[in-house]
Amino acid sequence: MRPDISPFRATWLLSVLLLALSIISSLSHAQTQPPSYQPRPGFLSTSAYIDGQTMYVLGGFGGDDSLMAQMFSIDLSKSWSTSSPAYKRMADGITDARFTSVLLPNNKDWFVISNSTVYLYNIPSGTWSTVGKYNTLSTSHGLSAAVDPENGKVYIPNGYVFSKGGGGPVELMVYSTSDKTVQHNIMTSNLVQVINFSVVWASTLKGLLLFGGSVINTPNTRSDLYFYSPESGWKLLTPRGDIPTARRLACFVPAYGGTKMVLFGGQGDPVPPAQNGNAQNDIYILDVATLTWTRGPDIGNNGGRAGHVCAISNEQLISWGGLGNDASSDNNTFVYNLKTSSWTTEYIGTSGSSSTNLVPIIAGSIGGVVLVALLVGGFIFYRRKKAKEQAVKSIRLSKPYISNPTPFEYNQYSPQSPPHSRPQSQEQQYQRQQQRQQQHNSYYNDLPSEEEYYLPQQHPSQSYNSHGQSYDQNDYSYDDYNNYTSPNESYYRQNNQTAHNPYRHR
Numbered sequence: 001m002r003p004d005i006s007p008f009r010a011t012w013l014l015s016v017l018l019l020a021l022s023i024i025s026s027l028s029h030a031q032t033q034p035p036s037y038q039p040r041p042g043f044l045s046t047s048a049y050i051d052g053q054t055m056y057v058l059g060g061f062g063g064d065d066s067l068m069a070q071m072f073s074i075d076l077s078k079s080w081s082t083s084s085p086a087y088k089r090m091a092d093g094i095t096d097a098r099f100t101s102v103l104l105p106n107n108k109d110w111f112v113i114s115n116s117t118v119y120l121y122n123i124p125s126g127t128w129s130t131v132g133k134y135n136t137l138s139t140s141h142g143l144s145a146a147v148d149p150e151n152g153k154v155y156i157p158n159g160y161v162f163s164k165g166g167g168g169p170v171e172l173m174v175y176s177t178s179d180k181t182v183q184h185n186i187m188t189s190n191l192v193q194v195i196n197f198s199v200v201w202a203s204t205l206k207g208l209l210l211f212g213g214s215v216i217n218t219p220n221t222r223s224d225l226y227f228y229s230p231e232s233g234w235k236l237l238t239p240r241g242d243i244p245t246a247r248r249l250a251c252f253v254p255a256y257g258g259t260k261m262v263l264f265g266g267q268g269d270p271v272p273p274a275q276n277g278n279a280q281n282d283i284y285i286l287d288v289a290t291l292t293w294t295r296g297p298d299i300g301n302n303g304g305r306a307g308h309v310c311a312i313s314n315e316q317l318i319s320w321g322g323l324g325n326d327a328s329s330d331n332n333t334f335v336y337n338l339k340t341s342s343w344t345t346e347y348i349g350t351s352g353s354s355s356t357n358l359v360p361i362i363a364g365s366i367g368g369v370v371l372v373a374l375l376v377g378g379f380i381f382y383r384r385k386k387a388k389e390q391a392v393k394s395i396r397l398s399k400p401y402i403s404n405p406t407p408f409e410y411n412q413y414s415p416q417s418p419p420h421s422r423p424q425s426q427e428q429q430y431q432r433q434q435q436r437q438q439q440h441n442s443y444y445n446d447l448p449s450e451e452e453y454y455l456p457q458q459h460p461s462q463s464y465n466s467h468g469q470s471y472d473q474n475d476y477s478y479d480d481y482n483n484y485t486s487p488n489e490s491y492y493r494q495n496n497q498t499a500h501n502p503y504r505h506r
């Protein structure tokens with residue numbers, strides 16, 4: 001006996017059933033969705049980011065130690081967990097590692113130097129253009145850049161060579177984005193042979209800060225903090241607080257409008273018999289106004305990084321890639337919350353929590369179900385007049401009408417590289433380290449010859465202490481060279497800074 005079901009009642013029951021089914025299937029769809037794009041693990045990549053929007057990562061050495069052209073982004077507007085950052089694949093870019101790049105102040109053009117050629121990657125259009133090849137641009141790897149947001153000038157310490165291979169001084173490269181010209185300015189003699197340092201533009205000081213690095217082709221790392229201003233030249237600073245140990249290839253990024261700088265990781269001095277230093281697992285915040293370092297909690301040994309790339313977004317540090325002390329953790333993404341001073345597995349985006357992703361699914365489900373219910377309801381009405389039995393079949397018909405909302409972005413590319421395989425035994429791990437070292441050695445051998453680095457004979461330089469806080473040389477003794485004269489204090493007086501200002505020249 002068939003119970004008499006009114007069309008309205010049937011429609012209502014069906015709607016409830018379909019809604020429940022649809023939400024369940026959407027939720028399970030969200031969970032069983034194939035993993036989205038995963039970048040190849042990498043180290044010595046280069047990066048750019050826009051706070052609250054996107055982080056871009058280019059190139060580097062892949063997990064199998066080959067050079068990559070890989071390019072991808074991490075969405076910084078969404079919230080995500082460090083086990084599945086909001087990656088998105090981009091078309092391949094330039095094949096290189098530990099090369100120079102900086103995002104220009106328009107937040108659209110990514111300035112990238114590889115092999116002395118200046119490229120621009122236009123983010124909105126996703127296109128590369130070649131600005132030109134400049135023979136006075138160093139081909140060295142391990143040179144970091146900073147840009148003055150007020151005039152678009154790009155500064156690369158040790159980035160300018162007078163004549164390639166012909167010897168002569170190496171200076172500060174100054175690139176003007178407006179007229180596309182390369183100029184040069186003096187380096188402090190103490191940084192002449194230093195590479196693999198980190199630089200950041202300090203907006204509040206209208207100058208750049210340079211931390212650490214190592215003497216070219218040696219593992220001797222440094223902990224010096226320098227300030228350079230186009231108006232007053234170079235200055236070795238004497239910071240206070242918990243001063244970071246010597247390191248190279250550290251992340252050094254501005255936070256809170258450049259009033260604080262965050263230093264994370266880097267490669268420390270080797271502890272014999274090791275040839276290379278350990279990846280550091282510590283984080284420090286520099287208060288720019290008082291020049292005081294504060295140390296945060298260590299990330300733990302597994303999170304030690306060198307040659308990683310970082311961003312600051314929504315008051316969090318995001319670190320991707322790099323070399324860890326444990327080769328099995330190459331591609332990890334880490335997040336440090338500056339507000340809570342703690343490492344966390346959840347990045348908090350600017351557009352709310354990731355669970356809001358379920359809202360469009362459920363909304364879509366309800367919309368789809370209402371539509372289906374209306375169609376089914378109408379259909380039942382129509383069919384009931386002709387043949388009651390047909391109404392049951394219409395339930396099956398309804399199924400294809402359920403729209404399947406996919407608010408997630410599917411990766412439209414398939415991974416092109418085989419999964420990164422890891423050596424298992426200690427012997428294999430050792431061999432891998434050796435291969436890496438050889439790769440690094442051969443890769444970095446294309447640096448300018450030592451003669452290309454000018455060693456001022458007249459000055460008692462190169463006697464640095466790698467932990468050099470007591471370092472006390474006159475940075476401004478280049479009077480015999482390029483008519484360079486000691487900067488005076490007028491700049492600071494103009495800026496109403498007191499004699500206690502740590503940036504003040506001696």
Ligand SMILES: *[C@@H]1O[C@H](CO)[C@@H](O)[C@H](O)[C@H]1NC(C)=O
Nearest residue numbers: 038041082083331332333420
């Ligand atoms: C790291 O890379 C491996 C293989 O490439 C991948 O299976 C894994 O999910 C990645 N992990 C993270 C946190 O990205």
Ligand SMILES: *[C@@H]1O[C@H](CO)[C@@H](O)[C@H](O)[C@H]1NC(C)=O
Nearest residue numbers: 096114115116117133139446
């Ligand atoms: C760099 O440029 C020079 C001259 O244009 C070229 O001969 C050389 O092969 C390039 N090196 C690399 C690593 O691309």
Ligand SMILES: *[C@@H]1O[C@H](CO)[C@@H](O)[C@H](O)[C@H]1NC(C)=O
Nearest residue numbers: 142195196216217218440444
């Ligand atoms: C920069 O650091 C890397 C990684 O430790 C190292 O292999 C390379 O030799 C360094 N570059 C120079 C020129 O010393």
